[in-house]
Amino acid sequence: xxxxxxxxxxxxxxxxxxxxxxxxxxxxxxxxxxxxxxxxxxxxxxxxxxxxxxxxxxxxxxxxxxxxxxxxxxxxxxxxxxxxxxxxxxxxxxxxxxxxxxxxxxxxxxxxxxxxxxxxxxxxxxxxxxxxxxxxxxxxxxxxxxxxxxxxxxxxxxxxxxxxxxxxxxxxxxxxxxxxxxxxxxxxxxxxxxxxxxxxxxxxxxxxxxxxxxxxxxxxxxxxxxxxxxxxxxxxxxxxxxxxxxxxxxxxxxxxxxxxx
Amino acid sequence: xxxxxxxxxxxxxxxxxxxxxxxxxxxxxxxxxxxxxxxxxxxxxxxxxxxxxxxxxxxxxxxxxxxxxxxxxxxxxxxxxxxxxxxxxxxxxxxxxxxxxxxxxxxxxxxxxxxxxxxxxxxxxxxxxxxxxxxxxxxxxxxxxxxxxxxxxxxxxxxxxxxxxxxxxxxxxxxxxxxxxxxxxxxxxxxxxxxxxxxxxxxxxxxxxxxxxxxxxxxxxxxxxxxxxxxxxxxxxxxxxxxxxxxxxxxxxxxxxxxxxxxxxxxxxxxxxxxxxxxxxxxxxxxxxxxxxxxxxxxxxxxxxxxxxxxxxxxxxxxxxxxxxxxxxxxxxxxxxxxxxxxxxxxxxxxxxxxxxx
Numbered sequence: 182x183x184x185x186x187x188x189x190x191x192x193x194x195x196x197x198x199x200x201x202x203x204x205x206x207x208x209x210x211x212x213x214x215x216x217x218x219x220x221x222x223x224x225x226x227x228x229x230x231x232x233x234x235x236x237x238x239x240x241x242x243x244x245x246x247x248x249x250x251x252x253x254x255x256x257x258x259x260x261x262x263x264x265x266x267x268x269x270x271x272x273x274x275x276x277x278x279x280x281x282x283x284x285x286x287x288x289x290x291x292x293x294x295x296x297x298x299x300x301x302x303x304x305x306x307x308x309x310x311x312x313x314x315x316x317x318x319x320x321x322x323x324x325x326x327x328x329x330x331x332x333x334x335x336x337x338x339x340x341x342x343x344x345x346x347x348x349x350x351x352x353x354x355x356x357x358x359x360x361x362x363x364x365x366x367x368x369x370x371x372x373x374x375x376x377x378x379x380x381x382x383x384x385x386x387x388x389x390x391x392x393x394x395x396x397x398x399x400x401x402x403x404x405x406x407x408x409x410x411x412x413x414x415x416x417x418x419x420x421x422x423x424x425x426x427x428x429x430x431x432x433x434x435x436x437x438x439x440x441x442x
Numbered sequence: 443x444x445x446x447x448x449x450x451x452x453x454x455x456x457x458x459x460x461x462x463x464x465x466x467x468x469x470x471x472x473x474x475x476x477x478x479x480x481x482x483x484x485x486x487x488x489x490x491x492x493x494x495x496x497x498x499x500x501x502x503x504x505x506x507x508x509x510x511x512x513x514x515x516x517x518x519x520x521x522x523x524x525x526x527x528x529x530x531x532x533x534x535x536x537x538x539x540x541x542x543x544x545x546x547x548x549x550x551x552x553x554x555x556x557x558x559x560x561x562x563x564x565x566x567x568x569x570x571x572x573x574x575x576x577x578x579x580x581x582x583x584x585x586x587x588x589x590x591x592x593x594x595x596x597x598x599x600x601x602x603x604x605x606x607x608x609x610x611x612x613x614x615x616x617x618x619x620x621x622x623x624x625x626x627x628x629x630x631x632x633x634x635x636x637x638x639x640x641x642x643x644x645x646x647x648x649x650x651x652x653x654x655x656x657x658x659x660x661x662x663x664x665x666x667x668x669x670x671x672x673x674x675x676x677x678x679x680x681x682x683x684x685x686x687x688x689x690x691x692x693x694x695x696x697x698x699x700x701x702x703x704x705x706x707x708x709x710x711x712x713x714x715x716x717x718x719x720x721x722x723x724x725x726x727x728x729x730x731x732x733x734x735x736x737x738x739x740x741x742x743x744x745x746x747x748x749x750x751x752x753x754x755x756x757x758x759x760x761x762x763x764x765x766x767x768x769x770x771x772x773x774x775x776x777x778x779x780x781x782x783x784x785x786x787x788x789x790x791x792x793x794x795x796x797x798x799x800x
Contacts, residue, residue, distance in 0.1 A: 342529040346587075348516040349494055349523035350543035351594065360542070364533040 206423055213416035220411045231417040241414065244402035251313065251398065252381040255320040259377035262321070263328025264370050268362055270329075271336045272344075282333070286326040296323070297390035304391050311393040319391060320381035327380060328373030335369025336362070445507065447472045447598065447630050448493065453502035455488050455654075462488040464654040465502070470598070470632060475624050477633045479641040480651035481677070487602060489651070490634045494600050495519050506597065517546075522591030526603040528583040530575035536562075536586050537571045543594040561589040564623065581612045588620075592629070601633045605640065617643055638678050642666065650674050671796045675722040682723045682764050683795070688714065698792075701760045703737060705789070712794035720795040725767035727791035730754065730775050730783055737786030740764070745777045752777065756785060 215221055216228040235241050266285060270278035288296060300319045301310075309315030339362070347357040385400040392401065399418070406415045448470035455463040463485045470476050478486040491497035493504060495516035503512040511519055522543075530539050540561050544554045562568045565585035575583055584604055591599055601620075605613045621644045624631050635641055641648045642662040649659040650673075658670045669675035672683060689704055690697035691714065696707045698719060707721065733739055740758040747770070754766040754777045766785065768777065775783055 340527050340529055342525045342527055343531060345494075345496055345516070346523060346525060346529035347531070347542070348496075349519075349521060349600070350590065351517050351520070351546045352542070353515075353517055356546060361531055361533075364531075 209416045209419040209423065212413060213420040215413050215416070217413070220413050220416065231413045232421075234412075234414045235417050235421075238414070240397070241402060241418070244397045244399045247313075247397060248382050248399040251316055251320065252378040254317050255324055255381035256374045256378040258317065258321045259324035259328045260370050260374040263325050263373055263377075264332050264363075264366055266325070267329045267332035267336060267369075268358060268366065271333070271339075271362075274341075282329070285329055288323050289326050293386040297387045300387055301390045310391055311395040313396055315391050316388060316396055316398070319387045320384055321377075323384060323387065324377035324380040327376035328370070331373040331376065332366050332369035335366050335372075339365040444472055446470055447507055448632075449505040449508075450489075450493070451503055451505075453489065453492060453504065454500050455485075455492060455497060456500045461654045463492065463499070463502075466651075466654070466656055468649060468656065468659075470630060473628045473630055474646045475621070475631045475633065475644055477635060477641040477645035477648045478651060479635060479638065479648050479677075481636055483653075484651040485654035486634045486636075486651050488654075490600055490602055490632065493598075493632065494521055494523055520594075520596055521598045521600050522594070522596035523600045524584070524587050524591050524602065524604045526606055528575070528580070528587045528607075530583055530587055530590070532575055534575075535571070536567070536573050536575070536578075539575070539586060540590045540593050542590065547594060557593055561593045564592065564627075565589045565619075580608050581616065584608065584616065588623070592623075592627070596629065598630045598632060601631060603635055604633075606635070606637065613640075620644060642678070650677065652677075668793060669722060669795075672720065672722065675793065675795065680725050680765060680767075682725065682728075682761075684721045684723065684761050684792075685718050686721060688717050688719055695789075696794075700738060700758075705737060705786075707792045707794070708790045709792075709794040713796065714794070715797065720797070721792040722795055723764075723787060723792050725753065725765040726751075728764065728766045728785050728787050730756075730766055730768055730777065730785050732775060733782050733784050736784035739782065739784050742777055742779055742781045742783055744779055756783060 211222055212220060213231055214227045214229070215223045215231070216226050217224055266281075270282055297319075300315075304310050304315050304319075307315075309318065343365075344357050344361055347361045348354070352360065383400065385398075385404060388396070388398050388401050389404070392398075397405075403415050403418060406412050446469040448468075450466060450468040450470075453463050453466040453468075454461065466485070466489060468489075478489055480486045488497055492499050495511075495514060495518075499512060503510055505511065506519070531542065534542070537558055540558045541554050544557055549557070558571070559568070562571060565588055567582065567585050567589065570578065570582065570586070575586070578586070584607075587604070604620075605616055608616065617640060620631075624644075633640075633645065642665075645662055647659060648662055648665055650657045650665065652673055658665060658674045660668075665674065666678055669678060669681070672681075675681040675683075684700075686698040686700060688696055689699045694708060694710045694712075696709050696712075696714065696719070697704050698707050698721070699705075707719070729736055738758060738761075740756040742754055743757045743763060744755040746753040746755075749770070751767050751769050754768060756764045756766055758764060764785070775781070777783070
C-alpha cells in the first residue's frame, strides 16, 4: 500500500483519538497502586494498601452491595415491564404502538439533569426521596428503553405467522405468548436485563438528586470520595471496575466466537 | 347429500374504503378439496384468514356445521392451518412441534406419543423427529407443518399457499402427496393459491376470486372448458378473445362471422345481448393446416418451442394475432415464421363470454 502523506495524517489522528479515549481510563491503574496517601503516581514503590482499604472499609462494601442489589432488582423489573411492552407493541404493530415506542425511549433522549429534576419534584410529592424504592423506580424508568429496544430487535426476526400458527393449533393468547413468543424474545430479554443492570449500576445524576444520606450507591460514594477527601481508594475501585468490564467483555466475545462455530 | 361443513354468508371485509371481501357466499362440503384461486389482492387470503378467525369480518357470518363461529377466536375453531413460510416453532424440535396442539389440548402423554409417530409416518418424516426446524430444507419443514396441523384431527385444514416458497419440482411432488393425503384422510381441505396449475391439479372444486368477489366456482374441467367471463378465461390457462358479429341464431346454435366466412358456435344457455359476441377460444383448440385446408387463412408471425408443444402466433386480417398451441409430435404443418397457413376450430371450441359487470 502507498504511504502517502494523507495516510500518515489519518493514521496519526486515529491513534491520537484512541489514546485520548484510553489514557484517562488507564491512568487510574498506576494511581491505584500508589504508596502515597493522596491521589498521585507512585513515589517510591508500588503498594496494594488502597485495595486493602477498600475491602476493610464497611462504607465502601455497603455502597457496592447496595449498587449490586439495586441493579439486580432494576434488571428484573425493567426486563419484566420492557418485555411486556415490546410484546404488546409487536402484537398490535399499528400506528399507536409506533407512537408508544417513541414515547418509551424518551428517557434516552432527555438530558439526565432534566430527567433527574423531574424525579426530584415527583419523588418529593410521593415521599420517595432518599429511599431505595425511589432509586429502584427511577432506575427502572431509565433502563426500560434499553430492554424494550433489545426485545424489539429479538422479535423482529419472529415471523408473525408463528403466533398465528400457535393460535390455529389451539393455543390461547396467553399460551401462545408463553410457548412461542417468550422463547423468541429470550435473547433480547437477557441482553436487555444486562443493560438494565449496567444502567442502574452506573447511574449517578439521578441518585445525587433523589438521595441524601440513607441511600449510598457505588458511583455516589466515588463522587463523594473525590469531593470530600482525595482518597486513592477511588482509583483502586475504578481499576477493579475496569478489570471486571474487560473480563466480562472478553467472556462475551469468547462466547460469541464459540457460538458462531 | 350431507349438510355443508362450512357456510359463509355475505362475508364482507373492509379496510378503510377498500373492500377486501364483498358479500361472498360460499359453502364447503364435508371432505372436499376446495381451492380459492385468484391474483394477489383478490381477497383469497383475507377469506382464509376470516375462516381461520384472524381477520374478523366487517359483515356477514360463518357457520361450522350449523354453529355460528363468526366471532369465535381462532383457538376454538379447531382448524389446522399450514402457512407459506411454514411457521414452525423455531425453539422446538420436530416432535415438540407436532405434539404442541395435543399438549395444548391436554391429551395424555401416551396418546401424544402415538399420535406424533403416526403423523410423522403420514408425511414420511419418521427419521426427523429430533431435528430442529432450522436443520431442515423448506420441503421437509412444510411436511412437518402439515403433520402438525393434522395431528389433532382438525375439522378443516386450511392451507395458505403452502407450496409457493418451494422450487418447481418439489412443488409438483408435494402436490401429489397433498392430494393423496387428502384422499386417504378424508379431511376437508381449503387451499389458497395464485397458481392455476396447483388449483386445477388437486382440487375437487375451485373458487375464482377477483376484487373480493367470487367470479366463478366449479370442478376444474368445467371451469377450464366453460369460463364465464373474460377474467376467468384469461386467468385459468390462456385464451384468445374475439369480438365477432352474430349472423344467425337457432336455439343454442349461433352463427358468427369473421369477414365473409361464417361459422357455427354452440353456446348452450348463453345470454346473447346485442349483435356482437365476445368469444374466448383456447389456443389448443385451434387446428393448423396447409393453406386452404381449414376455414381461415393467415400467416405465421412467430413460433415458440416448449418441448411437448409449441406456441404459434398467427396473423389474420380481421381477428388480428391469434395464439395457437400445437402438440409437437403431431404430423402436418411444421410451423415456422412467415409461412402462410390456414386454421380453424370445432363448433364447440368457442365459449361466449358474459359482459363484464360495469
